[in-house]
Amino acid sequence: MDRRKFLSVAGGGVGAVAAGGLLLTSGCGKKENVLKIASSLPRTGSAQGQTDTIVNGIKMAIDDYNGEIAGMKIHHQDMDDATAAQGQWDAGKEADNAREAANDKDVMVFIGPYNSGAAKVSMPLLNEAGLLQISPAATWPGLTKKVPGLDNGEPDIYRKSGKITFCRVCPTDDTQGPLTAEFVAKVLKAKTVYILDDKELYGAGIAGLFHKKCDELGIKVLGHENIVPKQSNYQATIRGIMPLKPDVLYLGATSQSGAPQIAIDMKGLGLNCPLVVPDGCYEKAFIDGAGADTFKTLTCYATIGSKDPSQLTSGPGGDFVKKYKEKYKNDPEAYALYGYEAAKVFLEAVKKVGTKDRAALLKTVLETKDFDKGVLGKWSFNNDGDTTLQDLTISKIVDGKFSPVPRS
Amino acid sequence: MTSLRSWVPALFALLAIYPFLPFAEANRGEQFTILFIYAILALGLNVVIGYTGLLHLGIAAFFGIGAYTVGILTVPFFPFQQSFLVAAIAATLLAAFVGVVTTAPILRLRGDYLALVTLGFGLITLYAIRNLDAITEGTKGLNPIEAGPIPGVAEDVDLSSLKVNSEWGVRWYKYPYLYFLALGTLGMVMVFLRNLERSRLGRAWIALREDELAASCMGLNPARLKLSAIAIGAGLAGLAGAFYAMALRTTGNPQGYDFTLSMIMVCCVILGGLGNRPGVLLGVFLLMGFDRIATNMLDNLIQEQIGTGGSNYLKVSGWKLSIFGMVLILMMRFRPAGLLPEKRVACELSEGVGERGEETVNTKPGTG
Amino acid sequence: MLELFAQSETAQFGQFLLLGLVLGSLYALIALGYTMVYGIIELINFAHGDLFMLGSFLALQLSAWWLRYVVGDANSAGAVIGLLFVMLLVTPLACAALNVATDRVIYKPLRSSPKLTVIVSAIGVSFIFMNVGLFWMGATPVKFPDLIPDTNLTPDTGVVVTWKDVMVIGVTIPAMIALTLFVKFTSLGKAMRATAQNPTAAQLMGINVDRVIAVTFAIGGALAGVASVVYGLYIKAVEYQMGFQNGLYAFTAAVLGGIGNIPGAVLGGLVIGVVGELGKAYVGAKWSEALIFGILILVLLFRPTGLLGARIREKV
The missing domain is CATH 3.40.50.2300 (Response regulator)
Structure with a gap:
């Protein structure tokens, strides 16, 4: 008996809440x-x-x-x-x-x-x-x-x-990917690179654009593989890369799709080439997930369009x-x-x-043109709806923070 | 019981006139459409679990196969460009076919082994969708899906004259009639399953579920019966997937068809009442309604009234998993046969099924 | 040149094999919890993986407290060993207690209900555990303290074996041996086997079935607790969804070995670990999970009750 009672009370309560919600949402607003x-x-x-x-x-x-x-x-x-x-x-x-x-x-x-x-x-x-x-x-x-x-x-x-x-x-990534490749070639002086991506629209997209530019610049791409986000570890993948001794590892992924774990496993297994990640990892969650200590030995560069807040001083x-x-x-x-x-x-x-x-x-x-009321500087929307501000900042992770480095 | 019988037609009637009411929001209707689609999926699963007692943990795979079939057959950059009718039929048939082909070899497996294999099949399907970029676009999803309804009708017919009320959509995908189509299909599925339950096949399934040995002694062919259940269940799941892709206008990320969905569908079916159509309907409306509609609404409400500052503790969605969990646990504790139990299942429960569980343990392979 | 290549190829293979075995023994530890509970009450405990997740969160919390209140600096070897000891003591106990409590409150009233009812309750518990984890550590992966050095212990062989590998093997193997001895030789272990075979008969023989079930849940929980600490130390990052993924592997391992069968669970875990890692290395990471389940299905086609399920009739 009391079971039935419980249910009717519980059911009534749920019903009342739902009905109340409906009334309230339709009631307010005007x-x-x-x-x-x-x-x-x-x-x-x-x-x-x-x-x-x-x-x-x-x-x-x-x-x-x-x-x-x-x-x-x-x-x-x-x-x-x-x-x-x-x-x-x-x-x-x-x-x-x-x-x-x-x-x-x-x-x-x-x-x-x-x-x-x-x-x-x-x-x-x-x-x-x-x-x-x-x-x-x-x-x-x-x-x-x-x-x-x-x-x-x-x-x-x-x-x-x-x-x-x-x-x-x-x-957009067609700025970010190629400019990153130029950075890798000119500043990091890399001759060979290995590319990983998470197969998502963003990660695979930017890795593909990076790859293409590398081919143009004459950087040898030793391999381009997919990782599966949410796998517990990437040791097998990193081990597979190690004998190839790339100068740079490029990772098209986000902090949600396995990038922090890649950094951890690179450090753990001793793959000591620099890791370069796109703006999907340009966030504190990436550093927290991989641990700031990890980047004491592992060099990691993260790229992002336009500016890092630390560059905005005036x-x-x-x-x-x-x-x-x-x-x-x-x-x-x-x-x-x-x-x-x-x-x-x-x-x-x-x-x-x-x-x-x-x-x-x-x-x-x-139709916004020469907009300068914001914080990024003067920019316009072009005919596609893209910003004319196609810039890139590259930061190195130092002491658990992103600190911008010169791009060339 | 009679009162229970009459509420289903009443509900359908109410939902059918809902769009014509002055306060009806098109947005709500779009959310209801998704619920109808999940209801078709759950009814399909119910054929497998409820009628024949096979614990299938991979129903989402058929849902995904259905959605991707529609995607492949209709998106602009493939050469097929079929109408929704053709694509939906293809999706249903393909899902049913895959269901039969993948289940046939594993029918001799015992309960939980079978469950795991179906789970594994679901995962493999998901990875296949994810990795076969050439036909599925990988994780990007096939879009936009905006097929015409029937062959020969162009997709972008202007339907503004068909407006149901001032709020409700203008074009094909913006409802009004995907709502009616999904509702109508759900109604037809309900009627179809009711007739099926009363047919020779339906009665044979129940006999099989109750006692496979006795059923086969009576001349029933267990393998054929199970396969027919899978075919119908998977077919319905594929049909639901077809509607899902249509409603979303994309197949979305393959992640949307993973094990979590299968698990939640099993919960819906059991929560509502295993084997009982109106119960399954209710289970889906409550669980998925809470998931897809109520949480959002309550979140927005709380935000408007109090302002959450982004804190997870102040959001219903932050507590959603717990609420889900509590509901499942309490229901199973106080109403183990579901909200609207099937008569037969309810009788079994009151007779004490403890014996039954044990029996299966002890009667397994006679080789021992 | 060619010979050198071949050599490194073999070393590479050995490396992947080692990785697979290490991960496999972790899956095995979790799988034991599944398989023992299944053996006794035929419940697929979907919440087990999430219990494992909560265990690793507790270990992480312990290490944070340890660093803040007890030692202040993790660099000294004594502090690290002390922390390891605390983690390996407290986490399994807490997991065992939580597992037993869950059984008492949620599964016990459902003993006479059909299997599906209990499974749905277990799914409910799993959701609640996940929510607790979400609130506890947030949704982002969290770094687990890197307490064990990555020093290569075998520099000459070409295969890198680190203290981490030694630790995993050094914890999991003794745990499994202890469990086997316990089930084989103690009276409680015999009671467990008896209950698994036939609960009614066991009860008639004077075995306190409720107690046996509680012990089973306790042992399963404790093993998950051990696994969670070892996992955190080995993988070095934890997140609230890891219970789902690893639980799925462990459940698969239990079924692959023949659910309800202890050596089967261990064998299943190792097979899945090795297949998964070799698959990642030689077939490609994106197919490794599909490969695991493909092999599972193949095995079950030819051995419908798992690798060891049919031969050894005893359960638990």
């Missing part, structure tokens, strides 16, 4: 004139450190206007495109977020996603809805332009409405870094700059347009 910035980033899982810093950047941009422009309250909706079970982005979740945002009449911009793979999912949905999308971190070139040698219909397949709705404030950039440290009691990570820049370029457009008009805001943002 109180005041709200303009929403939706962001969809992996907020659970190992990218969280990086996305925290992006979200902080967005919030700081909103704070610059005291949360209000032209009589509209600016509200930030922080959506998560990762699931706890997978610890990384999930296609279903990203699609849900995109639809949720597209459907909400108050949402005027969709900031995100973090992963290029996720961008492939949300881009067509948002394009159809005509909602502006600014990614602070998705770097796969094919999202905005045709990749030479790849004939899979990119980027038109993401633009069914025929219009561009996606733009990004981060440089001007608006310096102010930003200072304010960030005061507010969050923490050093900003590199992506905080992009989060801030993405929100800032949008909010400036809001200031110009002054109404909640998706089409007008989209047009204004994409």
Whole structure:
């Protein structure tokens, strides 16, 4: 008997909560004139450190206007495109977020996603809805332009409405990969290189671009292999590389797809060539995961488009870094700059347009030229929706921190 | 029992008129569509686990095969460009075929060994999808999937005149009618399975589940019966996968078809009521509804009301695994036969199945 | 030149084999927990892998506390040995206690329920454990202190054997021997075997079945605890999802060897370790997992009850 009672009570409770939730979500929202910035980033899982810093950047941009422009309250909706079970982005979740945002009449911009793979999912949905999308971190070139040698219909397949709705404030991998190769050739004076990648859109993409440039520069690529993310160790892979004695090991992966473990195993097995990683590893989580001690003996270079926060000492950039440290009691990570820049370029457009008009805001943002209100310097969006700021910073990991080194 | 019988048609009717209600949000409808799809998957799994008692831990593989079949047959950069109808039929048939071919050799395995082999099969399928870049695009996912509904109809027909209400979509993939199509298919699957349960085949499955030895003595062919169950179950999973790819408009990352999904589907089926269709439906709506809809909603709500500052402790999604776990444990403790138990299973439970478990231990291979 | 090449090729093979054996013996330790529990109550304990994960988190926490409150500096050999001792003592005990408690609270009331019911409960427990791990250490991989040196002990042979390899073998082999002796010769061990064969008859003979089950869970948990410490020291990084992956391997090992069979679990673990690592080295990392399960399916096709399952009828 009491079992049945328990169940009816429990069932009733669940029902009530669900019903309450439905009522509340449908009930509120029409109180005041709200303009929403939706962001969809992996907020659970190992990218969280990086996305925290992006979200902080967005919030700081909103704070610059005291949360209000032209009589509209600016509200930030922080959506998560990762699931706890997978610890990384999930296609279903990203699609849900995109639809949720597209459907909400108050949402005027969709900031995100973090992963290029996720961008492939949300881009067509948002394009159809005509909602502006600014990614602070998705770097796969094919999202905005045709990749030479790849004939899979990119980027038109993401633009069914025929219009561009996606733009990004981060440089693309076709800058990062080749410039890294030049660095490897000129500064590290490498003659041979071994390449590993995680087979994801981002990791494999950037490793491929790096590989191509190496071939052009005459660096000998001793091998190019895939790793499987989430494997407990990569000792067999590293052992296989050791007899080849490469001058440099390039790893196209992120801190979520095994990069820290590769660093650990390289040190453990004594593969002492420098490790070069792309911006997916340019985060504290990578150093924490591999242990700062690991990089005492292992030389590791990480690359990232544009600037490292530590390079910003003066001007608006310096102010930003200072304010960030005061507010969050923490050093900003590199992506905080992009989060801030993405929100800032949008909010400036809001200031110009002054109404909640998706089409007008989209047009204004994409036509942004010589934007200098942010922290990265002066830049514009080109016709593809890419930033003209195609720079690269290379940092060496020293004492558990990224410290920029000269690129040539 | 009669009251239970009537709620299912009532629910379907309610869902069918939902889009016409003035407060219906297209977004909600899109989320419901995903639930209908998972329900088809769970019903397929229920044929295998519930009707014949084979513990299959790799159902997600068939789901993935279905999704990727649709992907390959419809994406722009392959030369096939089939309509959704053709692709979905192909997906169903292929999944059923793969199901039969991979299960036939392992039928002689005993319960848990079979479970592990199905799990292994699921993983191998996943790795095959991941590694065969040439046809599956590896981890990138095949997209965009936006096939026309039936052969001869172009994919980008303007359907704005078909708007259900002001909120609900304009074009084919933006619903209104993928919602109705998924709901209708789910309804048809329910009816099909009801008829199947009452048919000769359905009764033979139950006999097999209850006592394989007795059933085979009565002239039933266990191998053929099990294979037919797998074929139907895997076929339904493939169909669900076809709809999933269509609803997402991409196959997504192969990770979406991994063991976790199989495991959660098993939980849905058992939580709802093993072998009982309305129960399975309820199990899916509760578990997957919580996972896909309620968590997001509650998270947004909490964020709007309090503001979480990104803390995991203040997010329902941070506690999701625990909530899932608690629900499963409490349900199994207080309602082991599921929310809506099948009559026969419920009777067995009250008779004490402890004996039954032991029997299987002791009657295994007569060679000993 | 050619000879030198061949030699290094052999050395390389030896190296992969060693790696496989080391990892395999770790899987074996975890698999023992699966197989013993299965032998007694026919439960596929899906939470076992996550128990292992929690064990390694505890060990990590212990080392942090040890460094902060006890020694302050890890460099002295005494401090390291002391820490190892503490880890290897506390973690297995905690894991054993947690495993027994889980059984008491969650599985015990379900003894007479059908198997699937208990499996679903175990999945539930596994979710909760994962959530605890997620809150405890976050979702990012965390570095485990590098306490054991990577010095090559056999510089002349071409195969690198480090203190880490020695440690894994030195901990796992004695643990397995102790377990075998325990099950073979102590009265409790005999009671376990009896219960595994026929619980009802065992109860009629005066064996306290509940106690035997509790002991089984305790031993299984303790072995997972030992494995978790050794794993952390060997792999040098832990994360909350590692329980799932390694649990899956261990479960596979248990089934491959013949579930319910102790030597079978060990053999299964070693086979999976070796196949996995050789696969990574010679077939390619991306296929190694598919290879493991492919071999599993092949083996089960020809030996439907696992490698040792049919021959040795005794379980536990």
